[in-house]
Amino acid sequence: MGAEDSKKIAVGAKTNQTKGSLVKVVVKEDGEKWKNPAENEIFYIDEEAKFPSIKFEIDLDSNEECVWTWDIEWAAATSGLRESAKRGRTIKKWSEKGKTIPGTSSWTADLNSNCLGGTLTVSVKLGSKTFRRSVRILGTNPSEDKVRAYIATFDDAPGFERIVAKESKYKQFINADREPVVAFDGGYGLTQLTNPTPKYNEAWDWKANIRTGIELYRTKRKEAKNYLAGGKNGKRSYTEEQLQLETWCRWNSGRYHEWDEKNKKWIRNPTILGDSETANIGWDLRKEENKGKTEKELHNRDKDKYSKPPTKESSWRYSGIVYADHIKKE
Numbered sequence: 001m002g003a004e005d006s007k008k009i010a011v012g013a014k015t016n017q018t019k020g021s022l023v024k025v026v027v028k029e030d031g032e033k034w035k036n037p038a039e040n041e042i043f044y045i046d047e048e049a050k051f052p053s054i055k056f057e058i059d060l061d062s063n064e065e066c067v068w069t070w071d072i073e074w075a076a077a078t079s080g081l082r083e084s085a086k087r088g089r090t091i092k093k094w095s096e097k098g099k100t101i102p103g104t105s106s107w108t109a110d111l112n113s114n115c116l117g118g119t120l121t122v123s124v125k126l127g128s129k130t131f132r133r134s135v136r137i138l139g140t141n142p143s144e145d146k147v148r149a150y151i152a153t154f155d156d157a158p159g160f161e162r163i164v165a166k167e168s169k170y171k172q173f174i175n176a177d178r179e180p181v182v183a184f185d186g187g188y189g190l191t192q193l194t195n196p197t198p199k200y201n202e203a204w205d206w207k208a209n210i211r212t213g214i215e216l217y218r219t220k221r222k223e224a225k226n227y228l229a230g231g232k233n234g235k236r237s238y239t240e241e242q243l244q245l246e247t248w249c250r251w252n253s254g255r256y257h258e259w260d261e262k263n264k265k266w267i268r269n270p271t272i273l274g275d276s277e278t279a280n281i282g283w284d285l286r287k288e289e290n291k292g293k294t295e296k297e298l299h300n301r302d303k304d305k306y307s308k309p310p311t312k313e314s315s316w317r318y319s320g321i322v323y324a325d326h327i328k329k330e
Contacts, residue, residue, distance in 0.1 A: 033058050033131050041135045044178070047142040049207045051115045056122045057106040058131060067125040068107045071097035072137070074118025076182050076203065081169055085176040091186055094118065094200045115205035117179070138178035142206055144170040147190065150210060156221070157214045159244050162327050163251055164213070166279065167192040172206040180204060185309075191216075220250040227255065228266060242266055245324045252280055252320035274322035275299050281306060282319040289315045 035057040037043075043052040058066070073095040078088035098112060109120065117137040124131050142150075147170050151161050164170060171181055172189045180189050180203045187194045188203040191213030202209045224246035230236035238246075242257060245268075249256035257266040273295060274282040283290045283298050290298060302316045310317050 034133050035059055037133065037135050039133060039135075043135060043137055045115055045117060045137065045139045045204060047140045047146065049115055049142070049205045051109075051111065052137065054109040054120075054135065055106055056109065056124070056133060058124050058126070060105045060126070063104070064126060066103050066105065066107075068101040068103050068122065069098060069125075070109065070111065070120060070122045071095065072111060072116050072118050072120045074116075074179075074200075074203075076180070076188070078184050079174050079179070079182050080184075081171060081174075081181060083174060083176050085174075087177070087179075087182075088184070091182065091184075094203070096200055114201045115208070116200055117204040137204075139173040139180065139204055140178070141171055141173050141175060147206070147210070150207060151214070154214050157217050159248065159327075160214055160217050162330070163217065163248065164190050164210075166323070166327050166330065172209065217247070217251060221247045224250055228257065230259075236266070238266055245328060248324035248327050249320035252323035253318065254320040256321050256324050269321055272319050272321045273298070274319065274325050275316075277303075278306065278322070279326055280318050280320070280323035281316055282322040283316050287315060 037054060037056065043054055045051055056068070060066075073093065075090045076092045076094060077090045096111065096114070096116060101107060107122070107124070109122070111120075117139055119134055120137055121132055121134040147164065148161055151157070151164070154160075167187070168181055168190045170190065173180055181192075182188060182203075183192055183194075185194055186197070188198050189209040190206055191209055193202060193209065193212060193216075196216075198209070198212065202212050221243070224243055226232060226234075228236060228238040228243060228246055236259070238257075246256045256269065258269050259265075260267045271285050272282045273285055273290075275295065275298070277299060283302075285291060293301075298316070302314075305314070305316070
């Protein structure tokens, strides 16, 4: 072997340190074979929730058939709504992969017709060799008007846009890093879907996020109607505002109204006092430690504990009643 040949093998090759042993030489050809895209190139889902057009193309010496495969993964780290590229703990690792796709020297990415983000790695097998290339997929926020217009295309979901405003301020992504909004409790995107657990595409496709959110909202609204009527065949009367408040409350948790048997009407649950400086924190006034105290006294006592979720022993709690009250005021 000549000196020039040795130099060629040395580039991108791996060896070991044992003298006289057989060495398996691995030559990294990916960079020479790929025409496009560039390694770690960034592509963006657009504001219409359309996946970017990405053409993967490899340089072939012949018309030999290729076999393409892909996988995409994303580590969802908490963000809140504050604009910052710095994120918290990773709460879930998402991944999806596609079936093998016979083809020629190029393949335009299609992730089972889903709009997904994260790190997309595409592999192409040519004979006995496999070449890989990874790119990043990030998101683009739609405008508030665009989100409102999309919501308006759905029937039987009055007040849903106010849920979106409360949950996410109309943001699917954090603009600082172009990844989805992720709450500490596993809520994703515009509607902060948590239960049932959202799917991968619902974290990245804002329209899918809205569709699933509206489906859930309709369920909550149906439950609210049944409850306020007094059961399946009930005939208790209620106002549209009461139905709205009951639905908003159930989106978050619990029941908003209690039946006043004496006056034969629905009233707001009188046992919960809300903290007006928060979105959904309140106190059960039946608890001994909360009795006879004002909102200001309770807030000053407990505000430093709000950074962590309440426990069974906590004197304060998250409340759908307070959540609905805040939406009504906004």
